[in-house]
Amino acid sequence: MAEQMVMPQLGESVTEGTLSKWLVKAGDRVQKYDPICEISTDKVVAEVPSTLSGTITEIIVQEGETVPVGSLICYIASEGEELSSSAQQVVQAAVPSASDSASVLDGAKQRFSPAVLKLAQDHSIDLSMVQGTGAGGRITRSDILDIVEGRRQFVTASVQEAEASIRVSEPSVRIPAQSDDTAPKLPAKSFKASQFEVSQEDQIIPVSAVRKTIANRMVQSKHEAPHAWMMIPCDVTNLVQYRNKIKDDFKKREGINLTYMPFFIKAVVEAIKEFPMMNSQWAGDHIIVKKAIHISIAVATDDALFVPVIKDADQKNILGLAKTVDYLAKKSREGKLTMDDMTGGTFTVNNTGSFGSVLSAPIINQPQAAILSVEAIQKQPVVIHNMIAIRDMMNICLSLDHRILDGLVCGRFLQSVKQKIESYGADTRIY
Amino acid sequence: MAVISYIDAVNSALREEMSRDSKVFVLGEDVGFKGGVFKATQGLYEQFGEARVLDTPLAESAIAGVAVGAAAYGFRPVAEIQFADFIMPAVNQIVSEAAKMRYRSNGDWNCPLVIRAPYGGGIHGALYHSQSVEAMFCNIPGLKVVAPSTPYDVKGLLISAIRDEDPVLFFEHKRCYRLIKGEVPDTEYVVPIGKADVKRQGKHITVISYGLTLHFALQAAEKLAQEDGYSAHILDLRTLYPLDKESIVEAARRTGKVLIVHEDNKEGGVGAEVSAVIAEECLFELDAPIKRLCGPDVPAIPYNGIMEKFFMLSPDKVYEAMKELAEY
Structure with missing residues (x-):
């Protein structure tokens, strides 16, 4: 009997994954641990290794489909077995029947004919609510006409609820069999009308999993956490001179560029130690003050934003931080971050200065309490001892969750970060 | 109404038009004394005499050329090309002369000429007696191309073609000649050139065809309705050039799913233009x-029976x- 391959758990909080690419096809022979497909979760792309040597007999989940963790993705017949595996023979174990019907829906959603799109627009029909009767579950023109003319109903809301409950509970929820007769009668008007006008010149970009995650997180943070904001300027003249002096040697010796980022992270980490509340989380009826200091850093790629984490940043010197930042940035750009790389952050440092920004009001990376952004360094005239001097100036900005933090502690925290940044100079130790 | 065969409809139209208008005459290879190799002109020689039913030499270029001249002179010739496959020597007369006459003379001259040509396979005729040549005449402005599929349309359209003031190529599917029978009114009627016809009402798919394959589609539609519960809407083009765009679009809109069926090769066939419309x-x-x-896009219909069957469409193929x- 063929073995089942299921959607693996790629991190503790991960409940579903998108099968982004098959590396094998039905009939292919694979060795144990050979990669068989690529899975992308919210922010990670990972290869899934085969659990045994054998032959792929049937691929269940198609590319682009998103299924809950534990869902069957393919069958593998182990060596020496007959290839006569069929889905009926296989005991339904970890495979929720829900995922099967969900995948049919997903397949149907992939492509719409011009007629279907036009009718859906004209009658304000949400196509994600329609179950197709065409080949491969395609939504046909007849399906839409049947709905418009009242001969058929939408997919019932209970499917959606069931799908939603799969995500929060055990993935073994069984969706009740759907048929036209049992579907509650829902008038077309109760479904959301498309509220956007799209002209022919406009480009429509489907929302990727990463984009969706970014959008959800940002909305959630802005919605839940009352953001307050402050900014303070820092004189980084000494740091600039010091870095310029040592950066070539550093590059030669370590093989990576010495950026300002490790200095700023170190200053933030040391200041967090003085003000532990900055490293906390809102938990409804209590506040959790985290002991470990894991610094999230924002890394932008062309079309997405990744926030990998420097674990135990308080235990690293400038060199250690520099190497970790370089490593995580590379991994982000190559799309190779693991779930472990992305989770556990307790405070975020965001280098918006790298885009030339001199002022930013970042959105807090939930469930953290605050986020600090470092802005671009600019030469500016500054009054020192009643004299005007040209100094390298830089703003640091802080967005804080006002449920946890107040202006006083944050002001002191920022002052501390400022002092540490301004005190970098010739006697700062890199190693 | 009498039930007559496809070829009887041809004969009946010729006979009636020749009786009605003394300027109508037929010419072609063996159309006179023999009554045509398919017997389309049977009895005309006896009824109208050798002056109006002309047996010509085996020279298609001459048949078309004589007809063009006679038409310009005020006659209404109906020329028969014995098999459409043999029309090639006459193409220069048809395309360069007949089709261009009205344009070239700025409307002073016209060419009321009909050229009948049996086309199509399925009669074990091999490559010189089976071809469908209609597509190569379907981008010649000045020419009308007609290809009816039922006795009613054959008679009504042939009469319209004879009365038309400009040249009309009239393609008759030779497999239909004695296979297809249908009701034809006893009284005079015409079918307008340039109008397609819905041969079957349906709502699930639209099939657009002409000639023999139209009948395959009608048979397949019955099976599809009985066994699968789908109803097919079937449009008979009847006139291949110029196309009845309005009817084509209306039929396509009706179901949103269009299948175009013809016996002629696929690439560059009439179906390509229908699809583009x-x-x-x-x-x-x-x-x-x-x-x-x-x-299939191969040079000709094979002689070998199995291979001919492979080339030809059938109700089963259309049904699938x-x-x-x-x-x-």
């Missing part, structure tokens, strides 16, 4: 890619294509 006019009402079921589209 639909894509231009009603893309946003399509529910499936436009499909074509046509003859219709079913696939209906289920899409």
Whole structure:
């Protein structure tokens, strides 16, 4: 009997994954641990290794489909077995029947004919609510006409609820069999009308999993956490001179560029130690003050934003931080971050200065309490001892969750970060 | 109404028009004394005499050329090309002379000429007696191309063609000659050139065809309705050039799923133009890619019976294509 391959758990909080690419096809022979497909979760792309040597007999989940963790993705017949595996023979174990019907829906959603799109627009029909009767579950023109003319109903809301409950509970929820007769009668008007006008010149970009995650997180943070904001300027003249002096040697010796980022992270980490509340989380009826200091850093790629984490940043010197930042940035750009790389952050440092920004009001990376952004360094005239001097100036900005933090502690925290940044100079130790 | 065969409809139209108008005459190889190799002109020689039913030499260029001259002179010739495959020597007369006469003379001259040509396979006729040549005449402005599929349309359209003031190529599917029978009114009637006809009402798929394959589609539609519960809307083009775009678009809109069927080779066939019209006019009402079921793109219909069967469409082949589209 063929073995089942299921959607693996790629991190503790991960409940579903998108099968982004098959590396094998039905009939292919694979060795144990050979990669068989690529899975992308919210922010990670990972290869899934085969659990045994054998032959792929049937691929269940198609590319682009998103299924809950534990869902069957393919069958593998182990060596020496007959290839006569069929889905009926296989005991339904970890495979929720829900995922099967969900995948049919997903397949149907992939492509719409011009007629279907036009009718859906004209009658304000949400196509994600329609179950197709065409080949491969395609939504046909007849399906839409049947709905418009009242001969058929939408997919019932209970499917959606069931799908939603799969995500929060055990993935073994069984969706009740759907048929036209049992579907509650829902008038077309109760479904959301498309509220956007799209002209022919406009480009429509489907929302990727990463984009969706970014959008959800940002909305959630802005919605839940009352953001307050402050900014303070820092004189980084000494740091600039010091870095310029040592950066070539550093590059030669370590093989990576010495950026300002490790200095700023170190200053933030040391200041967090003085003000532990900055490293906390809102938990409804209590506040959790985290002991470990894991610094999230924002890394932008062309079309997405990744926030990998420097674990135990308080235990690293400038060199250690520099190497970790370089490593995580590379991994982000190559799309190779693991779930472990992305989770556990307790405070975020965001280098918006790298885009030339001199002022930013970042959105807090939930469930953290605050986020600090470092802005671009600019030469500016500054009054020192009643004299005007040209100094390298830089703003640091802080967005804080006002449920946890107040202006006083944050002001002191920022002052501390400022002092540490301004005190970098010739006697700062890199190693 | 009498039930007559496809070829009887040809004969009946010729006889009636020749009786009505003394300027109408027929010419061609063996059309006189023999009454035509298919007997389309049977009895005309006896009824109208050798002056109006002319046996010609085996020279298609001359048949067409004489007809063009006679038409310019005020006659209404109906020339027969014995097999459409043999029309090639006459192409220069048809395309360069007949089709251009009105344009070239700025409307002073016209060419009321009909050229009848039996076309199509399925009669074990091999490559010189089976070809479908209609597509190569379907981008010649000045020419009308007609290809009826039923006795009613044959008679009504042939009468219209004879009365038309400009040249008309009249293609008769030779397999239909004695296979297809149908009701034809006892009284005089015409079928307008340039108008397609809905031969079957339906709502799930639209099939557009002409000639013999139109009948395959009608048979397949019955099976599809009985066995699969899908109803097919079937449009008979009847006139291949110029196309009845309005009817084509209307038929395509009706179901959003279009299958075009013809015996002629697929690439560059009439179906390609029909498909283009639909894509231009009603893309946003399509529910499936436009499909074509046509003859394979090989030089000719083979003599070998098995291979001929392979080339020719059949009700089963059309049924499979219709079913696939209906289920899409």
